[in-house]
Amino acid sequence: MLDDRDRKILSLLQADADMPVTEIAASVALSASACSRRITRLKEEGYIARTLVELDRRKVGLPTTVFVIVRTGSHAADWLEKFHAAVNAVPEIVEVHRLTGNFDYIIKIVLPDVEHYDVVYKQLVSRIELFDMSAYISMETVKQAKGVPTNYA
The missing domain is CATH 3.30.70.920 (Lrp/AsnC effector binding domain/regulation of amino acid metabolism (RAM) domain)
Incomplete structure (x- = not known):
């Protein structure tokens, strides 16, 4: 079961998967280590299916x-x-x-x-x-x- 912090972490990661854990932790009022453990748990439980890089389609020639x-x-x-x-x-x-x-x-x-x-x-x-x-x-x-x-x- 997810709580509000988990949901906020998921929203932040969807917006920017490269966001440093320290920034995510500050946004959800957790220590960096506690936030890191939550992210690991969210991955293990399958809430985070994978991490992707979004390319700029114009720059790669597919506008x-x-x-x-x-x-x-x-x-x-x-x-x-x-x-x-x-x-x-x-x-x-x-x-x-x-x-x-x-x-x-x-x-x-x-x-x-x-x-x-x-x-x-x-x-x-x-x-x-x-x-x-x-x-x-x-x-x-x-x-x-x-x-x-x-x-x-």
Whole structure:
């Protein structure tokens, strides 16, 4: 069970995983060693799944985001396995979500430019048969959270 200090520690780490333990400790009114033990416990208990580095997409040449809505003609186990393999084989595909409703999947793709979408499209359709694909170019990121709310834990 998490307490308010644990939740605050998780929020601070989500905002900046490189924040020194001494700063985190000061923010939650703990000693550095007590705070360090809490962070270790949060990792051991699985609240902290992993630590990542967020790259500046413009500096690494991937400023463009395209979302693709997919409808499939099949939901058989072998097709699903093949679909999972296909999307995992394309590094520009950074997220895939299975949906309820009229569409089956939404795919988030990061690209150097819009024209490169055709390269990714051809890679994907050469690996898996899809009923329908519609691409939507992101014009602006209005909100991109640096983590998830911690008040539900």
